[in-house]
Amino acid sequence: MALSELYANTGATGFTINFFMNAGPQPRSGLLAAPFFTTNEPITALTDKGCDVRLIVRFSPITTPQALRQAFENPRVRVRYFTDAKFHTKLYIIDDIALVGSANLTHDGLQANRELSVLLKQERDDTFYALPGLFDELWNDADVLNDETLREYEKAFKSKDKPQDENAFEKFIHEFVKPAAPKSIVVGSEKKSKERSFIQGFRRKYDEMLVPAHNEILEVALRHGFGRPEYAGQDPQIEMGRFLGWLRLTQGSGDGWRQTTLLSHPKDRASRIAEYVQIWQSTDDTVKGDSYHASAEIENIANIRTFLCDPNELAQLSFDDLFKYLTGCHAFLERLRFVSKDIGEDLSGLERLRIDFQKKNTLEDVIRTVRYLLSGSGDAIERAYDCIYGTYKLNGFGEACVMELLGWGDVKRPPFNNRSIRGIRLLGFEVEHLVAGE
Missing domain, CATH: 3.30.870.10 (Endonuclease Chain A)
Structure with a gap:
């Protein structure tokens, strides 16, 4: 008509x-x-x-x-x-x-x-x-x-x-x-206001772009046989996080993640997602270039949800235990690259990261920030803002760390770090500009 x-x-x-x-x-x-x-x-x-x-x-x-x-x-x-x-x-x-x-x-x-x-x-x-x-x-x-x-x-x-x-x-x-x-x-x-402007920009980044892209990928992946036996019975977000990180490390190393063709149509993206799901399902190496096997990944997320999301459990943690549970976030582990080699030359990278993080933050400050981010009242994005730029900011725990930890602690919100965002870009979504620091 x-x-x-x-x-x-x-x-x-x-x-x-x-x-x-x-x-x-x-x-x-x-x-x-x-x-x-x-x-x-x-x-x-x-x-x-x-x-x-x-x-x-x-x-x-x-x-x-x-x-x-x-x-x-x-x-x-x-x-x-x-x-x-x-x-x-x-x-x-x-x-x-x-x-x-x-x-x-x-x-x-x-x-x-x-x-x-x-x-x-x-x-x-x-x-x-x-x-x-x-x-x-x-x-x-x-x-x-x-x-x-x-x-x-x-x-x-x-x-x-x-x-x-x-x-x-x-x-x-x-x-x-x-x-x-x-x-x-x-x-x-x-x-x-500067604060409102930033928070709205943050919502647009995560709630309008990354969350829908993440949900689309997971929905398509589940339709095409996604689900390795190592992750059976677990929260699908755990395997999803591992899948996106694996994509970036094995299929998009170097600048390869940003060189794939952008795909504007969901049907085209679904074909690419299905293709990589098949590779993921058949690979013998799901931890290439990374630290954690599935069992360790599952344990890390369980620790975050058990000890960091419960204010009573959180209040009883030593600095060493708190640090251990925070390393369940891949974004935090990636801070190893920025730790001075002058800190304990004979120590492992993880121990040097712990020493560096403890020098920059007190136990009380870390507990206060984690409690506010994961158990505080009000809007999660506004709490994240306070933890990245506001009064709850920790040294050496930036946007990627905060948003990954928030996602593991909040079942309604997927975890994001720079690696997972690059994995999303490799699948055809226009999110390259959303990588923190780029």
Whole structure:
């Protein structure tokens, strides 16, 4: 069917939902912004055809957590949000066409209310060229939706104290999540705090790029026979971490990890993942260039989860035991390269690392940081920020160490280090720029 020039949810003009249904047989990119969001029908109309969607919504008395959860779990959708009632934009861009008007992404907005929206085409309307830039401005101001924030929103939405008035709801929601507002004409509103800006960049790196890539790889791998007998009955994340590290060391040594072709289509990535899974399943050497066999890897993660995640167990550890359990993180072991050879020339590399780490950090500081990172309250990404750049920072325990340890300690969050990110890049994902320090 041809697209209508106007959508007013009448038989004569067409219903707004048809803009999404009839956008073309193979749409590539969908940019959707609306304060109210209750239905995934327009999104699935696009993603079912292979379209990648960026969605901006507002936390409000109307936007339902069920709709957000469905969008969030769609691998082709990235979601960001505002909490501020000033966000009123209704803008939908699909490749080279756009719809601008009054309709929200709700059933009534798309099919029942007397809305009015106008179609713009890149080939015809000069105004079209300003729209992607306006969307990007909103996208950059909005906060990243992750599972922790979504759970808080679900909790708020179910609360018996939830107000229906929009302004009252804005104050109410800030009891659960931090404010997220678009730029306005108010002087100084374009300034975002350094901390918030960094944390949002961190969320984009991990929650929008690395976590979805990791989950896609694991899902495809499991479909293609992933699972060596040494890891039977264990958390799949343990073997996944070993697999990605093995990929980087054996299949992408040197710069080989960044020289494979980037793959934009999930089907192409699935073929490459399946190919390497077969090699992984048949190899006789899963520890090439590394320290740990499967049994040791499993024990290391068990120690992290038993002794470092339990504040009571953590408080009783000696420095030597604490150091031993931290070396279950490959990123921490890789710090061996930076330890001066002047420290105990006759000692093993591991002992020199322990001496160096103990010189730079007290037992009390290490316990305090590990307890905060793995058992603290609030948002995990914000805790990670504090441990990398803030008041909980340890010397010689940087971003890769923090994010790997956080992943082993939090079952909802995969572990990442530079080696695993390079393994993800080798599989075709565009994540090279996310390697810490590059």
